[in-house]
Amino acid sequence: MLSPTRARATLLAAGAAVAGLLMTSLAATPSAAATDHESCRPDGLYKTPGADTAYCTVYDGEGREKMGADHKRRVIGYFTNWRTGKDGKDAYLVPNIPWDKVTHLNYAFAHVDSSNKLSVGPDSADNASTGMTWPGVAGAEMDPTLPYKGHFNLLTKYKKQHPDVKTLVSVGGWAETGGYFGPDGKRVNSGGFYSMATNADGSVNQTGINTFADSAVTFIKKYGFNGVDIDYEYATSMKDAGNPMDHTLANGRRAGLVKGYDALMKTLREKLDRAGAADGKHYLLTVAAPSSGYLLRGMETYQMQKYLDYVNIMSYDLHGAWNEYVGPNAQLFDDGKDNELAQAGVYTTSQYGGVGYLNTDWAYHYFRGSMPAGRINIGLPYYTRGFKNVQGGTDGLWGKAATTTCPAGAGLTKCGDGAVGIDNLWHDKDDNGKESPAGSNPMWHAKNLEKGIAGDYLASYGFPANTQLTGTYVRKYDSTLVAPWLWNAQKKVFLSTEDEQSVKAKADYVVDKGIGGTMIWELAGDYRWNATKGQYETGDTLTTAMYDAFKSAAPYGAKRSTVTLPTEAVNIDVSFNQFALGDSNYPISPKLKITNRTQATLPGGTEFQFDYSTSAPANAKDQSGFGTSIVRSDHTAANNVGGLKGPYNRVSLKLPAWQTLAPGASVELDFVYYLPTSTPSNWTVTFGGKSYSLTGDLARGTTVVEPGTGTNPTPTPTPTGPTPTPTPTQPGGSCTAPAWNAATEYGGGSTVSHGGHQWKASWWTKGETPGSAGQWGAWKDLGAC
Numbered sequence: 001m002l003s004p005t006r007a008r009a010t011l012l013a014a015g016a017a018v019a020g021l022l023m024t025s026l027a028a029t030p031s032a033a034a035t036d037h038e039s040c041r042p043d044g045l046y047k048t049p050g051a052d053t054a055y056c057t058v059y060d061g062e063g064r065e066k067m068g069a070d071h072k073r074r075v076i077g078y079f080t081n082w083r084t085g086k087d088g089k090d091a092y093l094v095p096n097i098p099w100d101k102v103t104h105l106n107y108a109f110a111h112v113d114s115s116n117k118l119s120v121g122p123d124s125a126d127n128a129s130t131g132m133t134w135p136g137v138a139g140a141e142m143d144p145t146l147p148y149k150g151h152f153n154l155l156t157k158y159k160k161q162h163p164d165v166k167t168l169v170s171v172g173g174w175a176e177t178g179g180y181f182g183p184d185g186k187r188v189n190s191g192g193f194y195s196m197a198t199n200a201d202g203s204v205n206q207t208g209i210n211t212f213a214d215s216a217v218t219f220i221k222k223y224g225f226n227g228v229d230i231d232y233e234y235a236t237s238m239k240d241a242g243n244p245m246d247h248t249l250a251n252g253r254r255a256g257l258v259k260g261y262d263a264l265m266k267t268l269r270e271k272l273d274r275a276g277a278a279d280g281k282h283y284l285l286t287v288a289a290p291s292s293g294y295l296l297r298g299m300e301t302y303q304m305q306k307y308l309d310y311v312n313i314m315s316y317d318l319h320g321a322w323n324e325y326v327g328p329n330a331q332l333f334d335d336g337k338d339n340e341l342a343q344a345g346v347y348t349t350s351q352y353g354g355v356g357y358l359n360t361d362w363a364y365h366y367f368r369g370s371m372p373a374g375r376i377n378i379g380l381p382y383y384t385r386g387f388k389n390v391q392g393g394t395d396g397l398w399g400k401a402a403t404t405t406c407p408a409g410a411g412l413t414k415c416g417d418g419a420v421g422i423d424n425l426w427h428d429k430d431d432n433g434k435e436s437p438a439g440s441n442p443m444w445h446a447k448n449l450e451k452g453i454a455g456d457y458l459a460s461y462g463f464p465a466n467t468q469l470t471g472t473y474v475r476k477y478d479s480t481l482v483a484p485w486l487w488n489a490q491k492k493v494f495l496s497t498e499d500e501q502s503v504k505a506k507a508d509y510v511v512d513k514g515i516g517g518t519m520i521w522e523l524a525g526d527y528r529w530n531a532t533k534g535q536y537e538t539g540d541t542l543t544t545a546m547y548d549a550f551k552s553a554a555p556y557g558a559k560r561s562t563v564t565l566p567t568e569a570v571n572i573d574v575s576f577n578q579f580a581l582g583d584s585n586y587p588i589s590p591k592l593k594i595t596n597r598t599q600a601t602l603p604g605g606t607e608f609q610f611d612y613s614t615s616a617p618a619n620a621k622d623q624s625g626f627g628t629s630i631v632r633s634d635h636t637a638a639n640n641v642g643g644l645k646g647p648y649n650r651v652s653l654k655l656p657a658w659q660t661l662a663p664g665a666s667v668e669l670d671f672v673y674y675l676p677t678s679t680p681s682n683w684t685v686t687f688g689g690k691s692y693s694l695t696g697d698l699a700r701g702t703t704v705v706e707p708g709t710g711t712n713p714t715p716t717p718t719p720t721g722p723t724p725t726p727t728p729t730q731p732g733g734s735c736t737a738p739a740w741n742a743a744t745e746y747g748g749g750s751t752v753s754h755g756g757h758q759w760k761a762s763w764w765t766k767g768e769t770p771g772s773a774g775q776w777g778a779w780k781d782l783g784a785c
Contacts, residue, residue, distance in 0.1 A: 043372050043560050043700045044681070046266075046306045048273035049768050049778065058282040058309075063558045063700060064374060065309075065516075067103045068164035073510060073550035074377055074517025075543060076104040076312060078170065081120070081128045081151055083524050089460045090538060092524035094154035095139030098540035099162040101547040103517070106170040106229045106286075106312075107151065110219070111180035114190045116208040117215035118171055118228075121183055123148075130223075148223065156224045166226035168284060169219065177233045178246030187245065193232045194250045194257070197264045202256030204263045212264070213271045220283065221275070227284025227309070228268060234290060235261035236298035237581040244411030255581055258300050265304035284309045288519075291315040291363035291379070296676040297588065300579050303679050305370050306698060312519035313367065315360035316381035319496070321418030321438055322410065326399045327358075329385040329496035332482035332506055334359045336641045339398045347639070351587065351674040353617025354639035359481075360506070361643045362615055364515065368647045369613025370678040373514040373557030380506060380518050382525025382542065383426060384446050386419035386439020386495035395476050395487040396494035407436045422469070423449070423493050425461055439495050444527035446497045447536040449473040450486055455535045477501060480642060482509075503542045507549035514557025518546055560699070561611070561682040562634075562647065569693040569702040571597040572685055574608075576671065587674050592622070595666040600707040602661035606687040611648035616675040618649040624669035626653040648682070664749075735785040742767050751782070758782040 040055035041047060042063040060066055067074065077097065085091025097105065107129075113119040120129040130150045134140035142149050143157040155167055175181070178192040196208040216228050234242045235257040242250060250257070265285070272283040287304075289311045290296055305311060319327035325340035334356030336347060346352050356362065360378050367376045393399025401416035407430035418437030420427070426440040441449075448455045450473050458467050471490030475497075477483070482505045486495040510518060520526075520543065528539020573595040579585055596602055609631065612620065618633040634646020653669070661667055683694040693702050735753030743766075746752065750761040752770065758781075759770040765778035 041700060042309070042375060043558060044306060044370070044375070044698050045309065046269055046698060048270045051270070051273040051277045053273045054276055054280055054282045057280070058284070062555070064555055070551040071103045071164065071547075072553040073515070073556055074103045074310075074519075075101060075546050075550065076106060076377060076517065076519040077102045077523040077543065078106045078108050078519070078521050079151075079155075080108045080522050080524065084128050084132060085134070086132075090457060091134075091137075092538060093134060093137065093140055094151060094158055095137070096538065097158070097523060098543050098547075099158055099165060101540060101543045102165060102523075104226075105155070105165060105167045106519075107155070107167060107225075108170045108522070109173040109176050109231065110169050110171045111176040112171065112190070112192045112196050112212060113180060114188065116196045116211040118169070118212060118219045119180070119215075121181075124183065126183070152223045159224065166284065167224070168227045168229040168286060169216075169223070169225045170229040170231050170288070171216075172231040172233060174233050174243055177231070178243060178249060189245065189249070191249055192246070193235070193261075193264075194246060194253055197235075197260030198253045198256045200252065202253055202259075204256065204260050206263060206267075209260070209264050209267045213267045216268060217271050217275045217283075221279075227286065228272070229284075229286045229288065229312070230265070230268070231288040232261060232264075233288075234295050234299075236290075236295045237579070237585070238295060238298035239582045240411055241295055241298065244409050247411060254298075258298075258579075261299075262304045265307040269307035286310055286312060288312050288314050288379075289367070291318065291360065291366075293357035293362070293366075293676055296366060297585060298582060299676075300590070301576050301677065301679040302367070302370070303576075305367065305678060308375070310375040310377060310516055311367055311371065312377045313360070313363050313379050314521070315363045315379040316521065317385070318358045320385040321387055321401065321416040322406075322412055323414075324400045324403050324416040326387050326390050326393060326396055326401055326416070326494050327496075328397075328478075328481055328483035328485065329383075330360060330379070330381050330483070330498065331358075331478075332360045332502075332509060333480060333643050334362070334640050335478070335480045336639055337398050339393075339400070351617070351619065353619060353674070355615070355617055355644075355675060356640055357615070357675060361509075362640065364513070365613050365644045365647060366615035366676060367613075367678055369611065369615065370560075370681050372560045374516040376515055377517045377519045378506065378510065378515060380498060380503065380520050380542075380546075382443050382498065382520055382522060384439055384441045384443070384495045384497050386423055386441075386493060387416055388419045388423065388437075388439075388491060388493045389417045390492045390494045395474075395485075395489075396492070397476070397478065397485065399494070401494075407434065408432045410436075419493050419495065422458070422463060422467065423488075423491075423495060439493075441495065442525035442527075442538070443498060443542065444525065444536040444538055446486060446495060447499070447527050449495070450475050450497075451536070453535050455537075456533065457537075475499075482506065498542065500541065500545050503545050504549060507546045511549060511553045514554075516556050517550065560697075563682075565682060565699065566684060566691050566693045567702055568705045569695045569697070569699070570685065570705060570707050571695050572602075573597055573696055574610075574680075574683060574694065576679075587672050588676065589670060589672045591668045592671040593666055593668045594661065596661045596663055598707050599663050601663065602655060602685075603687055604655050604657040604659050606655045606661070606685060607652060608654070609650060609652050609684045609686075610680040611650050611682040612673070612680040613677040614644045614647060614649055616649070616673045616677040620649070620651060620671065620673040622653060622669045622671050625656050626669050628653040628671070650682075651680070737785075740770055742769070746778075752779075753785060756784055758785045 035056045037055045040059040083092040110120045125131045130148045132150045179189040199205045237254045276283045316330035387401040389402045390396040390399045406412040406415040409431035419439030420437045425445045428436045471488040473486040527536045576590040578591040614635040618630045622628040631652045632650040635644045737751045737753040740752040740754040745766045746761045754770040759779040770779040
């Protein structure tokens with residue numbers, strides 16, 4: 001049996017880092033021979049060079065995911081491998097999943113083993129994933145045609161009955177990002193993601209990444225998964241982020257973690273795409289992403305989002321007993337009264353623009369800056385967070401808990417007084433085997449507390465027979481925050497909860513914003529009423545509420561830009577680099593680098609415009625004389641109480657009058673902003689009286705042209721006069737550049753000949769056949785030779 005300590009959401013220390021702060025499916029599926037897969041590629045999703053990625057097997061002609069006629073938005077449930085029932089506690093098995101209500105299942109967790117491969121441990125009868133069985137449990141009979149048993153057998157069996165449901169193997173989690181649990185239940189501190197993707201000197205460990213990515217492809221094919229979900233907690237430069245057991249290893253690599261994460265996502269995307277092209281299917285790549293402004297501040301612009309089919313935001317653990325500030329676990333909006341933010345001066349420091357960033361709406365807008373709404377899913381917790389000995393506030397809300405010494409292994413020195421005992425049913429143990437006070441309970445237990453019921457399951461969780469509840473747990477609700485909680489005035493206990501009212505409000509928010517859907521941690525926390533026993537038990541009430549809200553919703557938002565952009569795109573690279581690390585990165589002040597990869601010289605006065613998310617206030621600027629100004633802001637209120645009003649701030653900046661940018665040349669400027677934002681998008685460049693989009697936006701429906709010509713890039717013009725007589729050094733017009741070799745590494749600027757044409761490399765490449773990847777490839781066609 002694997003310890004519940006592996007659960008991301010139930011560890012006290014999980015919030016330590018936070019404290020620092022479809023369209024209806026196609027009427028007919030096109031035949032493979034006639035499919036134009038590019039027409040199904042989601043807006044902004046990276047296209048692997050040389051791979052005919054089978055997007056249309058998953059997406060429709062608008063780039064929206066096909067999930068079944070009654071699933072217009074995603075309902076993604078995490079299914080964990082440790083609630084097997086073998087420990088005498090309630091089991092949550094594959095037959096318990098509400099298969100007709102969910103669209104995706106994330107299996108938690110696999111890990112990175114000591115050889116950098118994706119693994120769920122060695123096969124054995126005790127391995128819940130591949131070997132365990134549940135004799136006598138209705139619906140848990142093994143499919144004898146499969147070569148493996150355990151949860152994987154049952155997932156494959158039930159997917160045959162529910163073919164629209166996709167499954168992904170989720171790798172990592174709080175407890176297994178930097179190591180893994182061996183068969184004996186003891187943690188192996190192997191380094192996990194930290195060492196697999198990043199070397200000790202901070203450089204990218206491409207060898208480790210390749211090994212992992214190859215193993216991931218093999219794994220999902222072997223066990224019938226539809227993709228891979230990466231739960232890396234956390235690839236951030238903020239010191240002491242993530243599991244305290246990993247700090248010694250991770251802190252020394254902080255400067256290179258984002259680069260390693262980016263390389264990992266790119267490599268996974270490309271290997272999954274190439275495997276999928278060969279298999280005639282599209283494999284999904286997703287992540288569980290932080291919602292914490294503190295963590296995201298150290299993740300640059302989350303530039304790896306372009307490699308993801310969608311992102312699942314862990315928009316929970318926003319408040320908890322890692323500090324004394326009492327607040328909701330997963331509020332939807334800010335209310336301007338968050339005690340933790342107030343203590344940090346967020347509401348009074350002008351640079352923040354009054355923007356409270358500990359809420360789901362802020363986190364959604366962070367990612368909306370670089371992705372269509374439909375490629376984003378918000379997280380909902382089916383577990384509680386809670387405090388005891390709460391003083392002040394309104395029925396505990398925005399009060400304070402007494403400070404106390406943190407549990408061993410929490411990585412902090414001063415914590416809030418977390419709820420324990422019957423108010424902490426899903427409790428974990430610290431490194432010394434003591435209960436970690438976190439107020440962590442499944443929602444079905446919280447509902448019993450609310451109704452004054454001492455459930456018959458308490459004995460299996462170590463409570464004496466005939467246990468009686470102390471005090472009354474009164475349900476409270478704040479409609480501005482969209483947050484319920486239980487308040488026990490006698491015990492001064494505050495438990496942050498979710499229930500039908502809050503879940504329905506969040507589902508309405510998803511529909512209204514065009515968001516792709518929701519992600520649930522974890523399915524085993526949902527509830528239903530058992531009238532026979534007179535108590536709440538594991539069920540699907542909340543999941544059903546989301547399904548009901550989504551089944552008749554309009555198609556989700558499939559476009560990133562909210563305005564019409566030019567359909568002609570030019571090859572000008574833009575990137576944000578040289579971020580300061582850790583606590584030195586405020587204000588956020590990277591270098592914005594612009595590189596001209598066209599054949600035209602950009603004149604002085606060339607104007608660039610782009611959007612960045614309203615998660616950061618409309619006060620970005622440059623310090624390099626480019627005249628950065630905000631030309632439009634979709635959010636103009638003095639704060640974000642009740643939610644940000646729109647997705648974008650639009651920026652204009654211009655090359656100084658004396659500054660030109662020749663082909664191949666770059667220019668850098670110092671850029672400054674004050675809250676995290678993901679990769680700026682929806683770029684345009686205007687010069688010579690015409691505006692263009694940029695190829696790097698990966699927008700649907702654009703055509704790459706050379707500026708001023710309106711044609712595809714053809715730097716070498718076709719001769720219009722008489723055919724010249726070949727010279728002795730170029731007999732018969734043959735190519736003079738070295739012939740392309742698949743085994744040779746080519747740096748940017750290298751020229752080769754292939755197929756009667758000469759080609760120039762735009763960046764480092766190896767193995768990509770010139771011309772095979774079209775406008776997305778590394779090779780630029782210099783014309784016939």
